[in-house]
Amino acid sequence: MLQNKSFLVTGGAGFIGSTLSKMLCPQNKVVIIDNLSTGNLKNLYPYSEHSNIKVIIDDVRYCHTLEQYIEQSDYVLHFAATLGVELAVLQPVELFMNNILSSERVIQLAAKHDKRLFLSSSSEIYGKQEKACLTESDISCIPQPERTRWIYSLSKISDEYIAYHYKRNGLKVIIGRYFNFIGTNQSAAYGMVVPKFIGQALSDNPLSVYGNGSQSRCFCHVNEGCLAIIKLINNFDKIAVLPGISFNIGCEQSITIDALARLIIELTGSKSLISYIHYNDLPSGFDEIACRTPDLSYIKEHTGWQAVGTLKDSLKNIIDEIRNN
Ligand code: UDP
Numbered sequence: 240m241l242q243n244k245s246f247l248v249t250g251g252a253g254f255i256g257s258t259l260s261k262m263l264c265p266q267n268k269v270v271i272i273d274n275l276s277t278g279n280l281k282n283l284y285p286y287s288e289h290s291n292i293k294v295i296i297d298d299v300r301y302c303h304t305l306e307q308y309i310e311q312s313d314y315v316l317h318f319a320a321t322l323g324v325e326l327a328v329l330q331p332v333e334l335f336m337n338n339i340l341s342s343e344r345v346i347q348l349a350a351k352h353d354k355r356l357f358l359s360s361s362s363e364i365y366g367k368q369e370k371a372c373l374t375e376s377d378i379s380c381i382p383q384p385e386r387t388r389w390i391y392s393l394s395k396i397s398d399e400y401i402a403y404h405y406k407r408n409g410l411k412v413i414i415g416r417y418f419n420f421i422g423t424n425q426s427a428a429y430g431m432v433v434p435k436f437i438g439q440a441l442s443d444n445p446l447s448v449y450g451n452g453s454q455s456r457c458f459c460h461v462n463e464g465c466l467a468i469i470k471l472i473n474n475f476d477k478i479a480v481l482p483g484i485s486f487n488i489g490c491e492q493s494i495t496i497d498a499l500a501r502l503i504i505e506l507t508g509s510k511s512l513i514s515y516i517h518y519n520d521l522p523s524g525f526d527e528i529a530c531r532t533p534d535l536s537y538i539k540e541h542t543g544w545q546a547v548g549t550l551k552d553s554l555k556n557i558i559d560e561i562r563n564n
Contacts, residue, residue, distance in 0.1 A: 240266075240473065241263065241266065241267055241469065241472065241473060242266045242267065243266065243267065244267045244268070244313040244314060245267065245268040245269075245270070245311060245312045245313050245314075246260075246263055246267055246268065246269045246270070246312055246313065246314050246315075246316055247270050247272070247308045247309055247311075247312040247314070247315045247316065248260050248263075248269055248270070248271050248272075248316045248318060249271075249272050249273070249299045249315075249316070249317045249318055249319035249341070249345060250272075250273055250278060250299075250317070250318030250319030250320060250359075251269065251271030251272070251273055251278075251283075251294070251316075251318065252271060252273035252275060252278030252279055252280055252282055252283060252294065253273065253277060253278035253282070253318055253319070254277075254278075254282065254420070254422065254424050254425045254426065254461065255318055255359065255417065255420060255461055255464065255465065256271070256273070256278070256316070256318035256319075257278065257282035257283050257424060258282075258422065258424070258461045258462060258465045259316065259318075259465045259468055259469070260283065260286070260292065261283065261286050262465055262466075262469060263469075264286050264289050264291045264292050265289075265291070267291065268291050268293075269291060269292050269293070270292075270293045270295065270308050270311075270312065271283075271292065271293070271294045271295065272295045272297055272299055272302055272305065272308065272319070273294065273295075273296065273297075273319065274296065274297060274298040274299070274319075275296055276321065277321065277322070277323075277426060277428075277429065279424070279426075280294065281424075282424045295308070298341075299319045299341040299344060299345060300337065300340050300341050300344060305344070305345075305348065306348050306351075306352075309345075309348045309349060309352055309354055310352050312354060313354070313355070314354065314355045314356075314357065314472060314475075315345060315348075315349045315354050315355070315356045315357070316356075316357045316359075316468075316472075317341075317342060317345045317346075317356065317357065317358050317359060318359045319341050319345075320337075320338050320341070320342075320359065320394075321333065321334040321337045321338055322334075322361075322391060322429065323391075323428075323429025323430045323431060324388055324391075324429070324430045324525065325428075325429050325430030326391075326429050326430075327387060327388050327389075327390050327391040327524070328387055328388055328522045328524035328525050329522065329524075331387040331390040331524065332390075334390060334391060334394065335390045335391075335393065335394045338391075338394035338395070338397075338398065339394050339397045339398065339401075342358070342394075342397075342398040342401060342402075343401055346358070346398075346401050346402055346405050346410070346412070347405070349405075349410060349412070350405045350408070350409070350410040353409075353411075354411075355411045355412075355413075355472075355475050355476075355479070356402070356410060356411065356412040356413075357412075357413050357414075357415065357468065357471065357472060358398060358399075358402050358412060358413070358414045358415070359414075359415055359417065360395045360398060360399055360414050360415060360416045360417070360485065361391070361392070361395045361416055361417055362416055362417065362418040362419070362487070362489065362531055362533065363389075363391055363392040363395060364379055364392050364395045364396045364399065364416060365377060365379055365380070365392075365531070366379045366380040366381040366382065366389060366392050367380045367381070367382055367526070367528055368380045368531075369529070371530070371532060372491075372532045372533070372534045373487065373531065373532065373533055373534055374487070374534040374536070374537070375416070375483055375485050375486065375487060375534075375537050376483065379392070379396055381393065381396075382526060385523075385524070386524055386525070386526040387524035388524055388525055388526045389526065399414055399485060402414060402484075403484075406479075406484065411475065411476070411479040412479060412484060413471050413472075413475065413478055413479055413484050413486070414484055414485040414486065415464075415467070415468055415471065415485075415486055415488050416485055416486065416487050416488065416533075417459075417464060417488050417489065418456075418457055418459060418487065418488065418489025418490070418531065418532075418533045419456045419457060419458045419459060419489065419531075420458075420459050420460070420461045420464045420489075421433040421434075421458045421459070421460060421461065421553060421554075421557065422460060422461035422462065422553075422557060423556075423557050423560040423561060423564075424461075425461070432456075432496065432499070433458060433499070433503075433554070433557070435447070436499065436500055436503045437503055437507065437554075437557065437558060437561060439511060440503050440504055440507040440509035440511050441507055441509065441558075441561065441562075443509055443510045443511050444511060445511055445512050445513060445514035446500040446503065446504065446511055446512075446513050446514065447514055447516050448496055448497055448500050448513050448514065448515050448516065449496070449515075449516050449518060449521065449527065450496075450515070450516075450517070450518055450527060451497070451515060452495055452496045452497025452498075452500065452513075452515065453495055453496075453497065453529075454495065454496050454527055454528065454529050454530065455493045455494060455495045455496070455529075455530045455531075455532075456493065456494065456496070456499075456530070456531055457489055457490045457491060457492060457493045457494075457531065457532050457533060458490065458494070458499075458550055458553065459488070459489040459490040459546055459553075460546070460548055460553040460556070460557075463490070463546040463547070463548060464488050464489070464546075466544065467486075467488045467538060467542070467544045467546075468488070470538075470542035470543070470544045471486060471538070471541075471542055473542075474541060474542055477541075478541055478542075481541070483537070486537055486538045486541075487533040487534060487535055487537065487538060488533070488535075488538060489533040489535070489546070490533075490546045490550070491532060491533065491535060491546075492549065492550055493530065493532050494550060497513070500513050501513070502550075502551065502554065503554060503558075506551070506554055506555055506558055507558055
């Protein structure tokens, strides 16, 4: 079990990084570096002032003390990234450069100081794969570059390539590929569908379903996802020597976006209607994936982890927490 260890969490005020930092901090020392571009110190509540947490507001790319904090940590957990389909479409170059330069810096310093590194990746790396259920060894299908949505995928694939190169040269590294994590602190500002729909439903505005809503996703509560990450970290040395160190993390229960919209309207008791938005009316860099389901056998085999909650329970919990805040 993880106790009395020291962690450096980049992006630790972000949606996933803050959830994990809060789980680790009662028993461990956590240093967070976050530029608060998409993160928020409120995400660390009620642990913001906890004596085990130290927050440095700075950019991973330029932070002068990054190397010092990496040197002092037992584990480096890299979550800092620019993400969200809307940002990928609207600010592709900034997103790409920020992601790969931050990751390269963190990976290189973790290797230099022989630290265990956990790297955040994404189900986006599979691109427009049409397989029903995605396993870690499936190839990435990245469309032509006029669709800038895919630049986020490219940044995460690049991170993984860099990590595997350093792994061949001795770095102890594990990679998590997250499939549509959801939770209370997820921002609606960058296009993520669940916080966007909940916000629309709670204000009785129409829910903006893209296309006819027949596309599907598998949503995983961030608390469950972070328990998976902790299990991977708990088994670090055993897992880091495997040839494949990338792990799908998510839920297998799939739902169409139309059904998701209806479920959110039902759970919030909203008067909202559904507004179907034609793909031609979205910014030109947008692109859609028909479905995306993780095969979770690999993480189950190596950690025993599997998500237990249902989507309905997760949504109820998120809606309640938003209402009570
Ligand atoms: N989506 C939607 N309306 C929105 C935002 C998203 O219908 O206002 C759809 C989107 O087309 C996709 C799904 O919801 O099919 C998930 O979108 P998100 O951007 O959350 O994640 P990703 O596409 O990366 O899975």
